[in-house]
Amino acid sequence: xxxxxxxxxxxxxLDPQGKAIEGALKSLGVDGIxxxxxxxxxxxxxxxxxxxxxxxxxxxAADKLLANxxxxxxxxxxxx
Amino acid sequence: xxxxxxxxxxxxxxxxxARALRLASGNETAMVWHAExxxxxxxxxxxxxxxxxxxxxxxxxxxAARAPVMDAVRDFAxxxxxxxxxxxxxxxxxxxxxxxxxxxxxxxxxxxxxxxxMKVERSDTPFTRGYNAGQVIRVPVAHGEGNYEADxxxxxxxxxxxxxxxxxxxxxxxxxxxxxFNGAAHSIAGIVNERGNVLGMMPHPExxxxxxxxxxxxxxxxxxxxxxxxxxx
Numbered sequence: 001x002x003x004x005x006x007x008x009x010x011x012x013x014l015d016p017q018g019k020a021i022e023g024a025l026k027s028l029g030v031d032g033i034x035x036x037x038x039x040x041x042x043x044x045x046x047x048x049x050x051x052x053x054x055x056x057x058x059x060x061a062a063d064k065l066l067a068n069x070x071x072x073x074x075x076x077x078x079x080x
Numbered sequence: 081x082x083x084x085x086x087x088x089x090x091x092x093x094x095x096x097x098a099r100a101l102r103l104a105s106g107n108e109t110a111m112v113w114h115a116e117x118x119x120x121x122x123x124x125x126x127x128x129x130x131x132x133x134x135x136x137x138x139x140x141x142x143x144a145a146r147a148p149v150m151d152a153v154r155d156f157a158x159x160x161x162x163x164x165x166x167x168x169x170x171x172x173x174x175x176x177x178x179x180x181x182x183x184x185x186x187x188x189x190x191x192x193x194x195x196x197x198m199k200v201e202r203s204d205t206p207f208t209r210g211y212n213a214g215q216v217i218r219v220p221v222a223h224g225e226g227n228y229e230a231d232x233x234x235x236x237x238x239x240x241x242x243x244x245x246x247x248x249x250x251x252x253x254x255x256x257x258x259x260x261f262n263g264a265a266h267s268i269a270g271i272v273n274e275r276g277n278v279l280g281m282m283p284h285p286e287x288x289x290x291x292x293x294x295x296x297x298x299x300x301x302x303x304x305x306x307x308x309x310x311x312x313x
Contacts, residue, residue: 013229016185065146068139068175070182071229 001046001054002079007067008039042066054078081309083125084110086153088144091131091168093284100286101127104302114147119156124309126153130167130222130284140183140225141171150176162206162305163278167223170270170280179273179280180238181230187263191224195295196261198269198283199249201242205272207279208245210304216253217297219283221261226282228264228271235265246270246281 009015015037022036044061048054058076067074083101085094098109109127110120119126133144144150150172157163157178165173173179186192195218200211211217230238238244246269250259260267262282270281285298 014184014187016187016189020189065138065142068142068182070180070231071184 001048001051003044003046003054003058004077004079005042005044005058005062005066006039006075006077007042007062007072008074009037010071010073013071039072040066051078081105081124081306082107082110082120082122083127084112084119084123085127085129086112086114086149086169087129088114088131088133088147088172090133090135091129091144093130093167093286096284097127097129097166097286100289100298100302101125103289104299105306112149114144114149116149117152119149119152123156123161125162125164125305126156128153128163128165128169128172129286130169133168133172136168136225139175141168141173141175144168144172145175145177154178157273157275157278160275160277162308164207164305165278165280166284166286167221167226167282170282171225173278173280178278179271180234181228181265181271183225183282184227184229185225186223186227186261188261191222192226192261193220193222195219196221196283197249197251197253197259198246199253199255200300201245201247205245205276206305206308207270207272207301208304209307210300210302214253215300216249216251217285217300218251218288218295219285219298220287221283223262223282226262226264228268228282230265238268238271239266241274243272243274243276244268244270245272245279246283 018037062074288295288298
């Protein structure tokens, strides 16, 4: 089973890396960029075949390690 | 004072730290591998040194904070044992939940490696008793992610309880934006937990303890810790 965990900074948390990317995109002349925030994507393969079990495992992974919930939010998706 | 320095893959300041501890205490320091599940018997002080544990993968300190030895450190701290985390050690203590908040990328996005000044906010703690309150000391920093951040409520509590022990300042002790080189909230360089027995700080006092280093301002921290245990003994 394939899954994806997406970790993003909570709103209100300053993201200097996102700001630098935003500045670079603007200087490249890419039109219409209002703002950029950088996050992380984890593509995970699971042995589980039960969707609910897989989601529970991914949630545990995100809470225990993948995200620092002081500053980050995460989203869990089972893809197939 | 019996001290133990934790060693994780990618840590590189553990020997500097052991040397500073040995100079101050006169005893050898135990080096404790991350896979250990217990600390040496009779440990008075646990030190989480600086470096780049696990290559800073995922987040600084995130993987080291989940190492087996950290459960022993959590138990040790819960019983009131003293824990000192420097640089990557501060990041590891935040990630492990022993200290609140998080160390973000420096506001100017640059790795900063130079001497800075910091003010000792109070002298009535095991981690600052070797200094006078208000004293300004010069210490080296070497980090890319030392910008301390926490939510407003946490910052208010840290300030209200006097838990900010070290704060970046100018050479003459002025806490201002210019001296806050990494953009830390409230110019925070070092904080303690609620109980006051776990300190995390970004600067490296262990690198200013001998004349040959050009400065000995870091000695006070180690001398104070040693005094703490002489008094208790």
